[in-house]
Amino acid sequence: MKKSITLKELAKLLKVSVSTVSKALNDSHEISESTKRKVEEAAKLHNYKPNRAALNLKSGKTNTIGVVLPSIKNFFLARALRGIESVIANTDYNIIISITNESHEKEVKSVEALTNGMVDGLIISVSEETQVLQEFSHLNEIPDDIHVLMFDRVENSVQCDKVLVDDYDAILKAVRDLKFKGRNKIVLASTINKLSVGQLRTRGYIDGIKDQHEPILIEGPEDFVEVKMNRLLQEQEIEAIIALDEEASLASFRAGKKNGVLENGKVFLIGYAGKTMSEHLTPSLTTIDQHGKKVGRTSAKLLLERLKKPQRDIQQIVVDSTLRERDTTLKRS
Amino acid sequence: MKKSITLKELAKLLKVSVSTVSKALNDSHEISESTKRKVEEAAKLHNYKPNRAALNLKSGKTNTIGVVLPSIKNFFLARALRGIESVIANTDYNIIISITNESHEKEVKSVEALTNGMVDGLIISVSEETQVLQEFSHLNEIPDDIHVLMFDRVENSVQCDKVLVDDYDAILKAVRDLKFKGRNKIVLASTINKLSVGQLRTRGYIDGIKDQHEPILIEGPEDFVEVKMNRLLQEQEIEAIIALDEEASLASFRAGKKNGVLENGKVFLIGYAGKTMSEHLTPSLTTIDQHGKKVGRTSAKLLLERLKKPQRDIQQIVVDSTLRERDTTLKRS
C-alpha cells in the first residue's frame, strides 16, 4: 500500500501553487492544458486522493446518505436496503449503513454519529426499543440542514418525509380473503405487538374479524407463540391463522405441522416471510408481500428529491402490499 | 428540528473566545469551573454538536471502521457482520457498512470512498466479480495509514491481516464423515465455483473422494444445479450430495425431494445454510456451520489490535467450521 499525499505536497513536487494543482485537478478553465496534464500525471503517479474530511468541511456537504436500520435479519428490511442502494447507486451519493439491532441506545449513537457532519440525509426505520420507549428526541434534535426520511416504522410526531406500508389494509384484506374462502374462525399470531406496524396490522385483524367472533390474539416471543398456538389448535376448531411477522409465521407453521392441520388444509395460514423461506416450507407458505425493495426505492427517491428541494412540503407515501398465495391457503381433498 | 450551531457562534453568544469554549467542552483543567458550567449549559441549550468533518480533519482520525461486504442475503456474511458489530460496539469506534452486491465496480467505489478519509480501518470480504477478475489494485492503493483486514474471501497478494474459514478441511471432513456412514458415491454441487472459498471446498471434495471415484461436479447457477442434479439422481445411484452454498443446497434439496430420495435417506445431503432455513426444511438439512459470528468477532478484534499497534506483524487466523447433523444425513428404515 502506498503513502497518501496531500495537495500541498503535490504542489511542492511540481513547483506550482496549491491552488493551481487544485484547479487543474478540478479541470478549471483557467488552467492551461499543459499544466493540467502535468498535474494529472503527477496526481496519478502519487496516487493522490482528495481528503474527504477537508472536502466535507470546506463544502459543508458530505455527499453521503446514512441509512439506519434496526436489523438485517429481517427480510423486509434487507430488501428495503437493496431498494435504497439501487437508487443511490445511480447518483453521486455514497451510502453508509448502520444497524441498531433493535437497541435504542445504539440508534441514538448511530443517529448522532451520522448527523454530526457525516451525512447530508438520513433514511431511518426505528428500533423496537425506540417505539416501546416512545423516545424520539434524537430525531427531533437533528439539525435542520440534514434531511430525514422515516420508513415502515414511523412516528407521527417527527416532522419528516415518510414511506409506509399499508399494514392495516393488508391484514384487513387478508381476513376478508379468508372469510371469502369460508374460514371464519381466525387467530392472530404476532411477535411484533410492540411495533407500530404490528399494532396497525392487529387493528386490521380486529376490525376485519369483528362480525365473526371476538379476536383471538397470540402475542409474545416466538417460543410463546408456538406453545400457545399448539395448545389452541388442540383445543379449538381454528380455521385459519394470520401471522404478522416471520417469527410468528414460523412458530405458527411449526405448531400447525405438529398438529397435522397444515398439510390437509384444515387450517389455513397467511404469514410474512421472504420468498425463499416461504417456498421451501412444506407446505409452502402463503404470505403478504410488502414489496420491501419498492419501499426502499421509494424512500431513497423521496429523500433525493428533498435534498434537491429542501423547501418542498413534507410528503407521505404508502406502498401497498399484495397477497402471495401458496399452499397454506389451498383447499385439499 | 433545530438549527446547528458552531463553536464560534457559541463563543460569541457567551462573549468568550473560541478556545475557551473548546477547552471547556473538553473539560480542560485550565478552565474555571464556573465558565465550564456556563459553557456546558449554553452548549446543551443550543444543542451544540461538534462538527465531525472538522474533528476528522484536525485529528487525522475518524474513529470509524468501514465494513465492505459483497452481500447481506448471504447468511454467513450477515452473521459475520453481527460479530463485527458486537465487538466494535464496545469501543468508541463507529462502524459504516457498504454492500457491493458482488459488483467489482461498486466495491472499488466503496473502498475509495471509505479510504479517502472516512475510516481508520477497513474490514472487507471481496465481491465475486473481484475474485473473477483477480483485480485487487483498489486494495493495494489504500494508503498505509488505513489498516485493512480481509476475511473469508481473501487474496494472498494483498498484504494485510486475514481471517479465514477452514474451507478445504471442512469439506474433506464432510466427505470422510459420509464415507464413514457408508456413502461412497458422492456428488458435489456448487454455485460458487468462481470464488476462492468455493474452489478450496471443491478441492477438499476432490481430495477426499479420490480413492472412491472420479469427482462428480455440478457447478453453475442455481437453476442449472437443480436441473443437472435432478437428472443425475434419476440416472445414477448417488449416495450423497455435498452442496457448497445456500443456493446449491436448496437446488439440491429440491431435486432430492422431487426424486423422493431425501425423506427415505437414500441420498444424504450436507449443505450450507442458515439455522432457521435448515431447521424448517423437511427433512431438516445437515449443514456445515462456519461460525459466521465468530469470524466477524475475530476480524474486528484483529483489526482493533492492529489499529492499536500498527507495526505488528501481519496475522492470519483460521476459524474452524463444524458439522451440524440434521435429518438429511440420518439413516431411515
Added chain:
DNA sequence: CTGTTAGCGCTTTCAA
C-alpha cells in the same frame, strides 16, 4: 494563466 489569501470548524500551542 498562475499565485496569494482567507476560511470551512475545530484543537492546541503559546502568550497574556
Added chain:
DNA sequence: TTGAAAGCGCTAACAG
C-alpha cells in the same frame, strides 16, 4: 484562567 493564532487539506475569490 483566558485569548490569539496557527494549522489540519481543500476550494475559491481576488490579484497579479
